Amino acid sequence: MAYPGGQLSEEKVFKDPVHRYIHVRDKVIWDLIGTKEFQRLRRIKQLGTTYLTFHGAEHSRFNHSLGVYEIIRRIIDDVFVGREHWDHSERLLCLCAALLHDLGHGPFSHSFEKVFHLDHEDFTQAIILGDTEVNAVLKRLGDDFPKKVAEVIAKTYRNKLVVSLISSQIDADRMDYLLRDAYYTGVSYGNFDMERILRVMRPREDQVVIKRSGMHAVEDYIMSRYQMYWQVYFHPVTRSAEVILTKILHRAKHLYEEGYDFQTKPVHFYSLFTGNVNLQDYLKLDEAVILFYFQQWQDEKDEILSDLCRRFVHRHLFKYVEFSPTNEQMKKLMELTLLFKRAGIDPEYYLVVDSSSDLPYDFYRPGEEGERLPIHLLMPNGELRELSRESAIVDAISGKRRTDHKLYFPDDFIYDLSTKRAAKKKIIEILEG
Structure with a gap:
């Protein structure tokens, strides 16, 4: 169905540090960008608390979303157009x-979700399908069009090729965030030859495949992703900030449930604290709102909440030591917990084990649980071969999950234990041992 005023009278462009320009020719895209729900993404950082580690990481979900759109636009307008297996009628849906x-x-994304048991994908679909400006724009393409968009994002849409462009092990989402996050954090780990990958992408019935000649560019992409996770996304200082953020939210929720009289009432949190969050309440939340409360709660009577805020x-973050969940280490953690309590430091908020885990590449193995759609190479004879069967580099890391554990604590509290010297000495001995 034709969108009213389908093409803009003049192309709009966004200047972008990653893709140089982001091109908008379709009126539906321009109108979606102008909705209040999409503009809200300007107030959500792409990398949460990472700006406390890499000071340039101030970019937003808005930046990233435009970038993913631009990559998809280039793929379907420049690479796929006229090729077998590509249905150009799916263009606007993509x-x-x-x-x-x-x-x-939501604000601070994944940390926020963990505390309140939320899923951003559920809210994405709720915004698309609900009484929103986004829904109204999408409906101009047909009453069922919002449902189709939601299905693509939920990975349930009938055309798996369309889904794989946005969600797979080599999709536009990952390509943009690796390049964008590398740029804004100032690191080189996330850089890879996206231009080459786009040139060798080919549509197939159920997924995007890569020409065999582009295998080395894909190897580079996968290793870039691996390095970004361990050098940037799982950086221990960022995780320290996330631990404190999480504990602030837990403390505020606990105080609310105990009937604590807040000086600054957490009105934006009420529905979250009670587990009855609705779409309207959720859309009012952004990082400016959260940081306002943290700023105000520094003056609360509750010492734990004010200290954490x-x-x-x-940026007075927790220190950390390496931690491994072995029997011996768990015994030390139990001993530390008792010592913290004796010293008047609440271990619930000030002694925290944080774990990070990543699987850089995997593929489906018969008989194992979980669906892992592999990256396929298109061989010169037309045959499809799973990437790790051809690449020794990818084979070496396939299916190998790496996990890292850290123990976080406030070293200033420990070194200030002048009146509890025995406890202080023992705590330091365990942490430094």
Whole structure:
């Protein structure tokens, strides 16, 4: 169905540090960008608390969403057009799903979700299907069009090729965030030859495949992703900030449930604390709102809440030591917990084990649980071969999950234990041992 005023009278462009320019020719895309739900993404950082580690990481979900849209636009307008297996009638569906794929992210994204047991993908679909400006724009393409967009994002849409462009092991989402996050954090780990990968992408009935000649560019992409996770996304200082952020939210929720009289009432949190969050309440939340409360709560009477907020606002983060969940280490953790309690430091908020885990590449193995769609190479004879069967580099890391554990604690509290010297000495001995 034709969109009213389908093409803009003049192409709009966004200047972008990663893709140079982001081109908008379709009126539906321009109108979606202008909705209040999409504009809200300007107030959600792409990398959460990472700006406290890499000071340039101030970019937003808005930046990233435009970038994913631009990659998809280039693939379907420049690479796929006229090729077998590509149905060009799916073009606008792909572009809309790419633009809106992160629409439901909340403030500080994954940390926020863990505390309140939320899923940003559920909210993405709720925004697309609900009484919103986004839904009204999408409906101009047909009453069932919002449902199709939601299905693509939920990975349930009938055309798996469309889904794989936005969600797979080599999709537009990953390609943009690796390049964008590398740029804004100032590291080189995430850089790879996206231009080459786009040139060797080919549509197949159920997924995007890569020409065999592009295998080395894909190897580079996978290793870039691996390095970004361990050098940037799982950086221990960022994780320290996330631990404190999480504990602030837990403490505020606990105080609310105990009937604590907040000086600054957490009105934006009420529905989250009670587990009855609705779409309207959720859309009012952004990082400016959260940081306002953290700023105010520095002056709360509750010492734990005020201390944690001061730490986050002023970047007085927890220190950490390596930790492994062996029997011996778990015994030490139990001993530390008792010592913290004796010293008057609440271990629930000030002694925290944090774990990070990543699987850089995997593929489906018969008889194992879980669906892992592999990256396929298109051989010169037309045959499809799973990537790790051809690449020794990828084979070496396939299916190998790496996990890292850290123990976080406030070293200033420990070294200030002048009146509890025995406990202080023993705590330091365990942490440094």
